Amino acid sequence: MSGRMGTAQGAALLVGAVLGPGMLVLPHLAADAAGPASVLAWAGMLALSVPVALTFAALGARYPGGGGVAAVVGLAFGRHAAAVAGWWFFGAVPIGTVAGVLVGGAYVEASLGVDATLAACLILAAAFAANTAGLRTSGRLQIGLVALLVALLATAVLTAAPHADAVRFTPFAPYGAAGVAGAAGVLMFAFVGWEAASHLSGEFADRRRGPLRATVVTLVVIGLLYAGVSVTSVGVLGADMPDVPLTALLEIGVGPVARPVTGVVAVLLTFGAVNTYLAGAGRLGAALARDRALPGWFAKGGAPGETPYRSLGLLAVLSVPVLVAGQDLDLLMRATSACLAAVTTAGVAAATRMLPAGRHRVTAVVGTVMSLVGLAFCGGYLAVPAALAVVALLVLKANARRSYKIGL
Template identity: 35%
Template sequence: MSPLRQLLRTKPVDLITDESAHTPLRRSLGLLPLVSLSVGATLGTGIFVVLGQAAPVAGPAVTVSFAVAALAALFSALSYAELAGAVPLSGSAYSYTYATLGELVAWVCGWCLLLEYGVSVAAVAVGWSGYLNAFLDATLGFQVPAALSGDVVDLPAAVVVLLATAVLLGGVKESAAVTTVTTVLKVAVLAFFVVVAVFGFRSGNLAPFAPAGVAGVTGAASLVFFSFIGFDAASTAGEEARNPQRDLPRAIVISLAVVTVVYVLVAFTAVGAVGVDALAGSDASLATVLQRVTGAGWPATVLSAGAVIAIASVVLTVLYGQTRVLVAMARDGLVPKVFARVGAKRVPTVNTVLVGVLVAVLAALVPLGQLAEATSIGTLVAFSLVNVGVLVLRRTRPDLPRGFRTPWVPVVPLLGLGLCVLLVAGLAPATWLAFGVWSAAGLVVYFGYGRRRSELARHSAQGE
């Protein structure tokens, strides 16, 4: 086999199906835990902070911006839904691209996912530390000393990562139960916000509705798009779902619908209650709304508690996703096999501990800054490859059973791909630089380790 063909060799879908059928992981997740996993990974820091940034760009039409961003995410979500049902394996977009676009592209995709999950978990943990301090100050009049909450080391950030690691080590069924409870709680807190904010609603706060026109609406949509990242989390549970062909596609689409409804309702009631200017002048925009509407501090405290719960659950669900991507890559031989080793509770014990400790250290010691923005580019690259993967698999395996079929192919995948490319092109130069460094490091690892130890290469050599 020529070097080029080696790099582009695809993993047979029949082999993937066999691995899924004989997985050492525990199949214990039904539809509700899968939906909770995706909603839990998506509904986090975004809605608590991004509204105050996007409202000045679009004006009251920021509600429409959330709907536009959801539509952009929907195209990729439909492609994810088809591949999740057709290739029900841990690894999400990595596994899908291995089956459709070849080993090198799959490696790039998996490497992007590791960037997305790993750095974003650390960044979210740092954000959780700030919300925790705000909550402690409001309720107990106490804060973690500055030296231990970011100035020297961020101890709360490390602690929340290690707590999430401990929950994951308890087993996937137990982790799913925690995720479901925390997801329900944070949806309830945001529903509480909507109910309270409605009492302060004034139609005059919605005029003029779109002062910056279409440009403002689309500009704000680009800002809020990243609040939808995470709907693909259920696809990392392909080997732990009881009925992956049926439930994974449903979980992806349902979770995106739930998040969209919550975002639009929160944005609409917030703007209607206090107006754009009040939102733009506050870092804690939702808490500001409740304080202005009620004139009391306790509703904002309830919201702060919800933010602490929301962000902690994001740490748990995204950390879970990263460990499962590593399981798939390790099983394929592209990273050390230790990451695929399953312990007594049928979870990847060594993998979870190593990832948890590494991310905890990152969260505690590294000022992430613009590096965290690189998670966006990693996500969009993965989304792009999934959209292409649907087109390829429709052509190469039209006979493959699919639990869900993306409608209007090739229009929907092409629209998803185009929107991803458009958003990637608009990212800052510093983000591209960080991504370039990460990608170069990934290629060194692949050509120095993964390419020579690839299980697919071994099978191909035995076949020859």
């Protein structure tokens, strides 16, 4: 039986999967890496997204409710590959959520005067507490938070754009091609999430064309927003922009009242995103344990309606040292980007085997090539997914050996 979701609702959910609170700080990090030429990195990443997004839409239309990237990778390449892809996402969550709460904390400090690290700790603790209590961000609330972020970005662009000055784009590329590549590496954080089309497909009223239509609408929305934010932030603030560029843009365009409002909005956006990611990662951890990619002890609570306390506890244990030692937001976002880029690459590579010959497979091949280019932009940070892959395979081997001994 088909779902009831139309193009508009599907696009809203996809925008929510791709767009996140990282947008509150990424213009600053990209400009810091490449200067005004960061706009080229934004444009390049948008171009990369097109075949990747269309590939996941085609995959979802052919395999409705595909169960996420790890399941798709497992179907194409086997359970070891699925375990590695699962670990890439699971391992990215403690790093990415800490990066997210630090973004929220920076805006709280700039807007409300509360210490950034304290605010980040409170947001992270609240998200873990909410998940432990079984509270989830509802679909409608999540869409509302995404709409709030879209409104914030659009308002910043429209009100601040008249203050742009072409002189702020010179010198255009002070760090050369290497700077643009470095900016692309951190911007990967803003260009993941397209795989959501593959496991939302079963909810569409039109399962064959719905995912594609929603993906095209999302590409247009994301393209307009990202282009507007990247060009306006440089044109108005210059390459040496503050750590909280959206607050600065809104103050220029709207006035001082924007400062406290932006702080409150940043808290809501950050909490909503982190809460949702922890909920998904908690269930993923239980699923990995069930499939022997984590010790079996962590599988408890993974059934529908249950709370995966043990998996959430593991995420909390992993998050604490990251929060204590990882105050470098650029480093955290690049490490997260490398992991999520690896997940995306595995997904589109799986699609080259699972989609039938024709234009969809060609798109998947192009998406795989472009995803590999995106991975290359991550540079030395690829050591993080490489290490997680080793851990995943070692855990699988240890669990297989234990099962063999028990069988004996």
